[in-house]
Amino acid sequence: MFLHRMLVVEDHPDMHRFYDTLLRKVGRQVALEYYLAKSVPEARRILKRQLVDLIILDWMLPGVCGLDFVKEIRAEPTHKDILIIMVTAKCMAKDCAEALNNGADDFMSKPFNVDVFLARLRSLARRKERPWQAEAPIECGGVRLDPSRGQVMVAGKEVHMHPKEMLLLEVFLRRPRILHTPRDLWDRGWAYDSENWEHVLVTTISNLKKSLGPKRGGQLECRRGLGYVFKD
Structure with a gap:
């Protein structure tokens, strides 16, 4: 069983290649299954057939912007536990608040630090490794x-x-x-x-x-x- 499944939604060709190269390397070290989408419609098709634990989502996308897609994801009960990290060139506090208020869990500013990005993956893996236990209210x-x-x-x-x-x-x-x-x-x-x-x-x-x-x-x-x- 994979510790985590990831969906990356990014339309820029260079960033697309960057994610693909990076995640291939990560996949040699940890159990990782990932999917790449260049648009929101493509991401929707992936989510219909595959459950994911984490979505790395670019803010500026053609057609439907990343922020609107976050709202769409959060409106679907089966997706309520997906971790969403937005990637954006926006770095103002108000942009952070807008992303979080609409359902994102965190955001990274471009250009982002690869070590920070990998730390997020390790954190997700640790949470998936924890055994589930019923807890009293x-x-x-x-x-x-x-x-x-x-x-x-x-x-x-x-x-x-x-x-x-x-x-x-x-x-x-x-x-x-x-x-x-x-x-x-x-x-x-x-x-x-x-x-x-x-x-x-x-x-x-x-x-x-x-x-x-x-x-x-x-x-x-x-x-x-x-x-x-x-x-x-």
Whole structure:
């Protein structure tokens, strides 16, 4: 069984060849199955016949842009657990926020560091190697999380969250009233280095607070310069 399957969506010929060469080398060292698409329609056809764990997606694509494709992927329940990393020449904080708010897990700025890219693959492989175990629901401060079912209840009503929001919520619920540093939260939720990690983390926590609603979201406090605390 492959540890991970990857789909790369990139229309530029040079980048296409770069990914193909790089992933062939990686495939000699780890169990990796990958697919290359030059457009969103081609990527759609691949996803119809093959489940993948990771999508490397260029922002600027012909016809349908990468950001719109992220929204499309997240609207499909069977694709909710796919890790999506956007690759873009855009590097502003607002671009990071736009990508994350629409369902991306992270993004890399062009030109990106190959070592950082490979670190993401190793992180994915480690997560796939972990054995699945049923976990009991956690409840704290009016918020209930069932990790095994991927279900969040706030004040008795189900709330749908991005997987990364749910992962951070689990950290907070398991250790309420404890100060969590930004770096600790990043390492628990992503487990790889990223040049954009602070933007990604801040945006994900902001989205988590919105998902929890005004009252419960207010229980998640930012201690400026220190970290975050969930008060029950």
